[in-house]
Amino acid sequence: MDGSRVNWAGNVRFGAREIVAPTSVAELQAVVARADRVRALGTRHSFNEIADSPGVLVSTAALPPAVDVDRAGGTARVAAGLRYAEVAVRLDAQGLALPNLGSLPHLSVAGACATGTHGSGTRNGCLATSVAGLELVTAGGDIVVLHREDEDLAGAVVALGALGVVVAVTLDVVPAFDVGQVVHEWLDHDVLVAHLDEVMGSGYSVSAFTDWGPARRAQVWVKQRVGEPASAVLDTPWFPPPADGPRHPVAGMSPVNCSEQLGLPGSWHERLPHFRSGFTPSTGQELQSEYLVARADAPAALRALDGVRDRITAVLQISELRAVAADDLWLSPAQGRDTVAIHFTWIADAGAVLPLVALVEQRLAPFAARPHWGKIFTIDPQVVRSRYELLPRFRGLVQRYDPGGRFANDYTDRYLVGS
Template identity: 60%
Template structure:
């Protein structure tokens, strides 16, 4: 048991007095049963207080890092504390893959799925869409399993559970055969190319990310990841321009001027899915937490209009921004997912670490994006009023009923959930 400190970025000092680190599921169950207030702490890679508790926190890092593949069902059962970097390596060794990964492989499976964290790709859902079953410790210390096949709609309400239903100890994920990826970077895409060619650009590969500093009428970089057969070992090909953008002549970091040594292999060098779908290598820390992050997910049909609206206030964005990433995410059926029943464009902002300077810009962005039905990422900084946030989740009443059923006394609630979702339950 340790004293708590801060999240990864250091902008949130946890209110909880202690962090417990059980070494087994029975120990965790006993801990939860006797606790008055407790929440699970993942890798701490949130930028708001969603993980915090007015009581205690529990880290699952001490639980056995189980990864069990099942060829018969095409699934993998993975302990909640396992990070995607380790899971990817072990899955690939067994001949399997996940359809999608986030830009950072350093984050935990359970925390990522609980907040609907995502990667990129027109046909790729967020990370939680791979979940077919989850095991969680509920308020009385019971170990409960929910599955897509047995629990149907209730399961779809629980997957993106925001830590409100209990402590997830394991998840079963659907897997696919291992595949390879080639990654290319283009530079200097004219912003005006998005007006007529946005759909063609983002659908031109398995995964596409656009990076801009909002410092001029330009998308600085376009990262393009093509899915290939795992045995494809051909060298990278000569590429034509992409609507005015030119292929980079060397490896790039998303933030221009920073060393690409932390980034995954580019220039079309073939490699396994888990070493190409993320932007950053698992054996390097991409930064030391000297940043803040926000992200807004809005219906794909609004993409061009929303980007044009943001471009009109770029003079306010650029001075406090490191880089912005634009991606697409496929629609899903998970109640509390920002992509629930809508194909999505996600606009991510990596800010300088200066909260007083950044917060007014976040407020401005939300004013600009208000007509476009934007939903903020659950683990990032946002200023969306609770009433507006609630109105954008049509299954919220069902989710609140689910929470009441599993946690009637609010053992797993915290300030973030009370403030944004649960206060009137």
């Protein structure tokens, strides 16, 4: 295990007393049973203190890397600490796929699901919607197994680590499929906003990148399943043509680590993420924030941000817009509403970025934007809590699974409990 005490971006130093990486579930159970305070640690890709613990941090990365396929059930049971990249290669080798992936395949399965991490696609839910079952070590060190038939599962999947340490996740799988990825440039920013629904629906998974700069132009990354008919939107006069070569979302950066483009068909797991799994990102020179609004509100939300675009541009690397289908997971930022996620990759300077984060939040307040749980936000905790109508139900789960608050930290106290 990486022995460092910081997150991937280097902006959070963990205050935990110790970080351990058990090599068996029994060892992990013993760690949990004897710890007064303990939390799970994934691949450390969150940009805030969500993962930290005042006691022990327990990584699941060293558990046996199981990927067990149940073809009849259409599922695969995978070790929680595995990265999507590792799971994907092993499923693909058996002719199977996951329905969707995030922009980077290096995230751990349990960590990504715990925060409602998503890819894109008007018909694709966040990654946690593929979870058909969970095995978690709860406060006494016991293992609780949840299946879709258990009503607790919808509360336990996106749980911010507050219910216990997930040791295995059962994921829905589908037959492997190929995808072609085409980057289209340039789409006028105002045209993008005016036709947002059509743009988001122009492929299986679509991302629109904009830098809010004076050129007012956006790139549209369309990932289309091979064998499915291309969207008619691609033929409309306002839709921009394919780029003449590979592109990186950030102007001027080399596309060498980006997933294959130019429409070249390839395996789902080599096209759905924007970046190649073989590329090992070290400490990231960036900070990220993301706000999820109802899809119907997204054009108005983007126009509200347009009023402060000069200030955004000053500290921004790139913004990305993605679609997430509504789900019924209690703490999912897409719970109950078809969603557009408005993402910001900022420069790595928290002092300069935080005022802009607050400004963006002020502009998005009328749209009841839900912040990505794993990224930087400053919204008042009481306001965040008010945007999750199923939070009281989740608190009931915490009472049952962790009555003594062993898995709590400052972050969960603030955003899940409050005064």
